Amino acid sequence: MSTLVVGVAGGTGSGKTTLTRALIERFPGKTSVIFHDNYYKRHDELTYAERSKLNYDSPEAFDNALMVEQMKHLIAGNPIDCPVYDYTIHNRSEETQRIDPAPVLIVEGILIFAEPEICDLIDIKLYVDTDADVRILRRIKRDVVERGRTLESVEKQYLTTVKPMHELYVEPSKGRADLIIPEGGHNLVALDMLIHRIDRQLA
Numbered sequence: 722m723s724t725l726v727v728g729v730a731g732g733t734g735s736g737k738t739t740l741t742r743a744l745i746e747r748f749p750g751k752t753s754v755i756f757h758d759n760y761y762k763r764h765d766e767l768t769y770a771e772r773s774k775l776n777y778d779s780p781e782a783f784d785n786a787l788m789v790e791q792m793k794h795l796i797a798g799n800p801i802d803c804p805v806y807d808y809t810i811h812n813r814s815e816e817t818q819r820i821d822p823a824p825v826l827i828v829e830g831i832l833i834f835a836e837p838e839i840c841d842l843i844d845i846k847l848y849v850d851t852d853a854d855v856r857i858l859r860r861i862k863r864d865v866v867e868r869g870r871t872l873e874s875v876e877k878q879y880l881t882t883v884k885p886m887h888e889l890y891v892e893p894s895k896g897r898a899d900l901i902i903p904e905g906g907h908n909l910v911a912l913d914m915l916i917h918r919i920d921r922q923l924a
């Protein structure tokens with residue numbers, strides 16, 4: 722079985738997961754997905770307060786070697802036990818998740834095109850492009866409702882690490898994309914083109 726690797730990058734809150742979900746729904750049973758976020762380094766040695774001050778928007782925050790190794794396993798047709806990240810505690814959880822290989826491997830994350838070894842394994846590179854003001858509004862809502870954060874902590878993190886790292890690493894990585902998609906999973910024209918391309922691969 723040959724594997725088509727589709728990468729979905731873009732800033733925080735841009736709509737990556739929405740696009741990823743739209744692709745999974747269109748190809749039931751034919752996709753496996755890995756999220757770069759699940760490969761954030763473990764920091765058991767720090768307290769929650771210390772972990773909340775770390776920079777989670779730089780390539781060094783991730784165990785990229787493990788991600789590359791596990792991507793290669795999936796591409797070779799073998800299952801993996803993927804780490805599972807818990808944003809509410811800013812740490813990797815004790816769980817792992819079994820992921821089986823499939824004809825289409827979707828890889829999602831803000832920095833996947835900023836890491837050459839990950840980028841080199843991706844056949845179709847998609848960058849979801851959304852204005853920064855829209856993204857921060859979405860992020861505030863999500864981090865407060867789903868990730869147990871205060872408005873003040875979201876503001877502080879955004880200004881100290883998220884925004885500068887976006888400008889340093891995420892935005893420049895757009896240049897490595899094959900397709901830049903405004904509106905992500907809601908862009909029906911782009912979605913249709915992608916579906917045709919993937920259909921061709923699966924035929």
Ligand SMILES: Nc1ncnc2c1ncn2[C@@H]1O[C@H](COP(=O)(O)OP(=O)(O)O)[C@@H](O)[C@H]1O
Pocket residue numbers: 731732733734735736737738739740859904905906907908
């Ligand atoms: N094109 C869009 N139009 C309006 N809302 C969107 C669009 N794409 C995503 N959203 C919403 O924005 C929020 C963040 O989207 P998500 O896909 O989780 O972003 P990311 O994975 O890049 O952080 C979600 O609530 C989602 O429903």
Ligand SMILES: O=c1ccn([C@@H]2O[C@H](COP(=O)(O)O)[C@@H](O)[C@H]2O)c(=O)[nH]1
Pocket residue numbers: 732733734737758761777778807808810811812830831883
């Ligand atoms: O412990 C953590 C780990 C990550 N983050 C933030 O998550 C986003 C990436 O997730 P998206 O779904 O793409 O928004 C990244 O900007 C990190 O800052 C975190 O806050 N805490």
